[in-house]
Amino acid sequence: SYExxxxxSVSVSPGQTASITCSxxxxxxxxxxxxxxxxxxxxxxxxxxxxxxxxxxxxxxxGSNSGNTATLTISGTQAMDEADYYCQTWDSRTEVxxxxxxxxxx
Amino acid sequence: xxxxQESGPRLVKPxxxxxxxxxxxxxxxSSSTHYWGWIRQxxxxxxxxxxxxxxxxxxxxxxxxxxxxxISVDTSKNQISLRLSSVxxxxxxxxxxxxxGGDATRNYxxxxxxxxxVTVPS
Numbered sequence: 001s002y003e004x005x006x007x008x009s010v011s012v013s014p015g016q017t018a019s020i021t022c023s024x025x026x027x028x029x030x031x032x033x034x035x036x037x038x039x040x041x042x043x044x045x046x047x048x049x050x051x052x053x054x055x056x057x058x059x060x061x062x063g064s065n066s067g068n069t070a071t072l073t074i075s076g077t078q079a080m081d082e083a084d085y086y087c088q089t090w091d092s093r094t095e096v097x098x099x100x101x102x103x104x105x106x
Numbered sequence: 107x108x109x110x111q112e113s114g115p116r117l118v119k120p121x122x123x124x125x126x127x128x129x130x131x132x133x134x135x136s137s138s139t140h141y142w143g144w145i146r147q148x149x150x151x152x153x154x155x156x157x158x159x160x161x162x163x164x165x166x167x168x169x170x171x172x173x174x175x176x177i178s179v180d181t182s183k184n185q186i187s188l189r190l191s192s193v194x195x196x197x198x199x200x201x202x203x204x205x206x207g208g209d210a211t212r213n214y215x216x217x218x219x220x221x222x223x224v225t226v227p228s
Contacts, residue, residue: 001169033214035153042202042221043153048214086153090213093166095143095155095206 002091004098022087032070110219124190128203146199195228
């Protein structure tokens with residue numbers, strides 16, 4: 001079965017750029033999306049189709065996907081961005097989620 | 107604004123069947139452009155996709171759960187339902203319903219319910 005691998009945790013200082021990776025076999029040949037989940041809340045879609053932002057998502061959130069890795073980048077990270085982030089893709093009629101990355105804004 | 111609301115028993119005994127309903131408001135579930143899915147999250151852990159369904163009843167399931175899962179749709183009530191049989195403590199989780207795009211290129215969930223915690227005691 002297809003798997004997506006994320007680092008368990010990433011730390012970033014306020015105002016700096018955070019990058020969260022998501023790895024999977026030939027992931028660049030598929031569409032990837034990203035969700036933000038704050039404690040006790042439902043996931044929120046922040047990036048879809050590799051790099052597109054839904055309405056209402058700040059421009060500091062961006063995405064890319066090439067080769068075996070999709071990347072979520074948060075520029076000018078703010079304290080409110082501290083959350084868990086999950087990548088997701090679709091393979092063989094199966095939705096696949098990454099294990100999640102806890103982003104800490106120090 | 108589309109809203110999804112999960113409902114159902116919060117406590118299920120081991121070996122019994124978990125049953126949840128997701129009621130959609132602010133939009134019709136009878137759309138050929140979307141699918142509807144169930145996703146769960148055990149306490150302190152990550153997201154796990156359970157399965158998805160179209161308005162016409164086409165389903166696809168997580169293979170690891172397929173033998174125990176049934177997802178159905180009731181367009182007259184604008185609801186989708188989840189049944190998970192033979193539950194154990196490992197099925198304790200927050201269960202979310204969510205809306206997905208209706209084709210392979212729109213493989214993302216753009217609207218989510220608030221989730222409901224279902225506990226199976228050990």
